[in-house]
Amino acid sequence: MRKHLRWIFLLAALSLAQLAQAQHPAPLTHVREVVALSNAQAANGFPVRLEATVTFVRPSEKNLFVMDGGFGMYVRFARDIGLLPGDRIEVTGATAPSFKPITVASEVRFIAHGNLPPPKLATFKDLIASKWDSQYVQISGHVLSAALDDSVPHSLRIRLKVPDGTVEGIVAKPGQLHPEDILDADIRIEGVAGGEFDGKMQMAGVWLDMNSEKDVVFLHRPATDPWSLPAMPMNDVITAYRFSNQSHRVRIYGTLTYYEPGALAVVEQQGRSMLAQTNSMLPLHSGVSVEVTGFPLIAGESVRLQNAQLRPAAKVASILPRTVHWENASTGEDAYDLVTMEGQVVGVVHDSRVDLFLIFSEGHLFSATLRHSSSDAAHASSEPSSPSIGSTVRITGVCFVDEGNHWRDRLWFDLHMRSLDDIVVVRQPSWWTVKRLAYLITLLSAVILVAVIWVGLLDRRLRRQTAILARQSQEDAIRERRLARQEQQRSHILELISSSEPLPEVLREIQSMVSSRLYGAACWFELNSSSEDSASLERPAGPAIVYQELFSPEGASLGSLLATPMLRTSADSEISSALTAGARLAELAIDTRRLYSDLRHRSEHDLLTDIPNRFSMEKYLDKLMRGAARNEAGGNGAIFGLIYVDLDRFKQINDRYGHRTGDLYLQEVTRRMKLQLRNGDVLARIGGDEFIALVPILRSRADAEEIAIRLERCFDEPFDLDGYHMHGSASVGLAVFPEDGATKEELQRSADVAMYAHKETKQHTKQYLDAMAKAMQQVGIEDL
Numbered sequence: 001m002r003k004h005l006r007w008i009f010l011l012a013a014l015s016l017a018q019l020a021q022a023q024h025p026a027p028l029t030h031v032r033e034v035v036a037l038s039n040a041q042a043a044n045g046f047p048v049r050l051e052a053t054v055t056f057v058r059p060s061e062k063n064l065f066v067m068d069g070g071f072g073m074y075v076r077f078a079r080d081i082g083l084l085p086g087d088r089i090e091v092t093g094a095t096a097p098s099f100k101p102i103t104v105a106s107e108v109r110f111i112a113h114g115n116l117p118p119p120k121l122a123t124f125k126d127l128i129a130s131k132w133d134s135q136y137v138q139i140s141g142h143v144l145s146a147a148l149d150d151s152v153p154h155s156l157r158i159r160l161k162v163p164d165g166t167v168e169g170i171v172a173k174p175g176q177l178h179p180e181d182i183l184d185a186d187i188r189i190e191g192v193a194g195g196e197f198d199g200k201m202q203m204a205g206v207w208l209d210m211n212s213e214k215d216v217v218f219l220h221r222p223a224t225d226p227w228s229l230p231a232m233p234m235n236d237v238i239t240a241y242r243f244s245n246q247s248h249r250v251r252i253y254g255t256l257t258y259y260e261p262g263a264l265a266v267v268e269q270q271g272r273s274m275l276a277q278t279n280s281m282l283p284l285h286s287g288v289s290v291e292v293t294g295f296p297l298i299a300g301e302s303v304r305l306q307n308a309q310l311r312p313a314a315k316v317a318s319i320l321p322r323t324v325h326w327e328n329a330s331t332g333e334d335a336y337d338l339v340t341m342e343g344q345v346v347g348v349v350h351d352s353r354v355d356l357f358l359i360f361s362e363g364h365l366f367s368a369t370l371r372h373s374s375s376d377a378a379h380a381s382s383e384p385s386s387p388s389i390g391s392t393v394r395i396t397g398v399c400f401v402d403e404g405n406h407w408r409d410r411l412w413f414d415l416h417m418r419s420l421d422d423i424v425v426v427r428q429p430s431w432w433t434v435k436r437l438a439y440l441i442t443l444l445s446a447v448i449l450v451a452v453i454w455v456g457l458l459d460r461r462l463r464r465q466t467a468i469l470a471r472q473s474q475e476d477a478i479r480e481r482r483l484a485r486q487e488q489q490r491s492h493i494l495e496l497i498s499s500s501e502p503l504p505e506v507l508r509e510i511q512s513m514v515s516s517r518l519y520g521a522a523c524w525f526e527l528n529s530s531s532e533d534s535a536s537l538e539r540p541a542g543p544a545i546v547y548q549e550l551f552s553p554e555g556a557s558l559g560s561l562l563a564t565p566m567l568r569t570s571a572d573s574e575i576s577s578a579l580t581a582g583a584r585l586a587e588l589a590i591d592t593r594r595l596y597s598d599l600r601h602r603s604e605h606d607l608l609t610d611i612p613n614r615f616s617m618e619k620y621l622d623k624l625m626r627g628a629a630r631n632e633a634g635g636n637g638a639i640f641g642l643i644y645v646d647l648d649r650f651k652q653i654n655d656r657y658g659h660r661t662g663d664l665y666l667q668e669v670t671r672r673m674k675l676q677l678r679n680g681d682v683l684a685r686i687g688g689d690e691f692i693a694l695v696p697i698l699r700s701r702a703d704a705e706e707i708a709i710r711l712e713r714c715f716d717e718p719f720d721l722d723g724y725h726m727h728g729s730a731s732v733g734l735a736v737f738p739e740d741g742a743t744k745e746e747l748q749r750s751a752d753v754a755m756y757a758h759k760e761t762k763q764h765t766k767q768y769l770d771a772m773a774k775a776m777q778q779v780g781i782e783d784l
Contacts (some may be wrong), residue, residue, distance in 0.1 A: 025047065028047070032070075037101045039100070045096065048092065052088075053067050053088055054083050056210075062077060067709070075093070075104075075661060089108055090108070099195065099203070114242040127193055131457070133193055137568035139161070139208070140219060143158060143159070145158070145308065147279040147280045158189070160187070166245060168196060168208070172209070176211060181310060182216065183226055185220065187216055193207075229249065232251060250295070250296060253315065254273075255318065255319045256286050257398050258286055260371065262278075273398075274304060274336065275336050277307070278294070278308040278309065280308070286376050294308030301778075311409075329341070332401045343360055344360045348388075352755065366413055374418055382556070434569050485516070486516070486517060490508065493509050522563065523564075525562075527559035546563055546579060547560045548583040552590070558590055563585045618630065625744055641695035641698055641703075641708075641736050644692055645711055646732075661721055668719055673691065678707075734754055735750035
């Protein structure tokens with residue numbers, strides 16, 4: 001039997017351990033476990049505690065990449081704790097969704113200095129497919145462009161041409177590495193593979209994060225200086241264009257007419273202009289001469305330079321804007337040229353990033369914008385004010401034309417201004433505008449409205465005086481009906497107090513009565529009791545103005561009745577009368593329910609041990625029988641157990657130690673037995689030394705037998721009560737529904753028979769042991 005119990009205890013412990021693990025999942029301890037999750041799973045915030053090696057760290061951008069066991073992961077961590085590439089760290093945090101699952105770190109602990117993992121040889125095909133995402137890789141290629149990146153202080157941005165595509169990279173600490181050192185060089189770079197992403201976190205390019213200049217290795221230095229290439233006329237730039245990123249580098253020069261650092265530049269020379277896409281952050285301004293080197297690209301039906309590098313040129317050639325008309329600009333004829341146009345302002349929008357003007361010219365619309373990212377946006381000769389709507393203005397700017405088919409339709413164009421100096425007011429708007437006409441109409445409408453209101457007020461005054469007399473008679477009738485209704489409410493509440501209606505319902509009726517007497521004012525109780533009855537009485541919004549304290553018959557405070565009456569409609573005497581009446585009824589209701597609850601508890605519980613008595617046990621047993629019958633009718637087998645416990649030699653304890661010690665013994669026995677039961681089990685005292693335990697949730701008879709054994713074994717430890725040291729025991733009988741009885745009486749009888757059989761077995765065993773001891777004494781054998 002004990003061997004079976006040992007297995008039962010072991011299975012129960014394993015079940016509890018699995019339940020605890022399901023409620024509190026164990027932390028993920030390896031990088032591969034995190035990256036194996038889906039984004040939907042990572043959104044659950046699984047705990048993470050793992051060790052890994054740092055491959056890239058930049059606290060200013062919350063960037064921390066780690067690797068372990070051949071798997072890489074991004075960790076969001078903003079604090080600078082002095083980590084270096086190769087350091088071994090412990091990361092504590094939780095998973096989160098991103099392009100792929102990441103870890104949001106709450107703590108990062110340094111363990112030891114170490115070395116970076118060996119880089120994996122990568123191809124563009126692997127990188128664009130995210131095969132090596134967040135892993136330390138190596139790739140070789142030809143440098144298309146290089147520029148210092150002010151968006152990430154003290155970093156160098158590189159664009160590399162590799163087989164099948166281009167790779168962007170940024171060196172966090174370039175040291176002595178300068179853009180001009182590596183332009184057109186063949187290099188090998190090592191860094192953490194990632195991607196450029198759009199606003200939807202979709203892959204939009206390949207990106208490598210490099211720690212320092214040591215991660216850039218020259219394979220071949222540039223054969224020639226790209227700035228030594230012969231300058232090419234803009235008309236001939238297209239001859240160097242080749243498909244699929246195979247264009248040849250060219251060099252042009254001209255006057256810078258528009259410049260957004262790190263994005264684009266427009267250069268004009270001898271009536272020709274060209275757009276250059278560049279990462280250059282040089283402090284240049286429009287009007288200066290520049291040299292540009294880059295690779296031709298055909299996009300938007302125009303030739304432009306990509307991966308362009310800029311530098312100031314010694315030549316100086318000023319460009320004057322050319323006056324154009326909408327008819328010409330809308331065909332794309334003046335694309336990227338510095339032009340000037342006139343028109344009327346019909347709309348103005350100011351934003352933190354752009355100032356936009358909608359211009360009406362020659363029967364058509366176009367837009368003029370001043371982008372704050374322009375190099376000249378903050379430079380103006382004076383403090384120009386934004387032109388108002390209706391003004392006639394002259395605008396100077398570079399003409400940017402939307403993509404489209406100009407052979408079929410006109411194109412939308414936008415003049416990119418360099419500063420607010422580029423918009424000049426030619427003529428102020430006429431005073432007699434549609435806006436001012438609207439103001440005048442509004443004023444006349446207001447005068448007419450005031451006259452109508454004045455006539456209406458006179459008519460209302462006459463009507464009010466007529467209605468006062470009628471209202472007084474109505475109020476008298478309403479007052480009589482209100483007094484009758486209040487008396488009916490009071491009688492109804494007294495009936496509820498005398499009935500078995502729950503206390504919250506009675507208090508709500510009292511609230512309703514007081515609220516009615518105070519003309520609908522908010523009313524509520526704040527009781528000192530923490531019972532569920534009072535917890536449901538929520539306090540409405542608004543300050544408490546008046547209150548009436550509640551007292552029990554013994555003088556103890558029960559709480560307060562509060563109200564927020566409208567003082568304009570409620571006199572002080574009415575407020576006091578209503579609160580006093582409600583408070584007295586509430587005191588009566590609370591005291592009545594307290595007496596009822598106390599009597600009910602006494603009728604259902606044993607006064608000595610404070611556990612259910614025979615009456616409560618019978619009711620609960622009836623409930624179990626009904627539930628079991630329903631489950632059997634539904635085809636679900638359901639069993640429960642009834643354990644009969646009879647204390648051995650309780651009368652001798654009373655006779656030897658006294659009834660006070662006997663009572664303490666019963667209370668201690670009750671405490672020990674309750675500790676052996678589960679949540680949902682019920683222990684009841686049905687006699688002086690008789691108890692019944694109801695075990696409602698069983699999978700098999702073995703579960704009930706295990707509980708019965710625990711109840712019997714809880715008497716093994718001796719009792720120290722009132723200065724006496726004594727031993728106790730009990731006889732236990734078990735009956736299981738429906739195996740041992742299909743009715744309440746049969747089940748109790750079976751348990752009683754089992755208990756007496758147990759008691760007789762113990763007595764026979766004791767008699768046998770006593771006889772053996774006596775026989776051994778007679779033959780001279782000492783007790784072992």
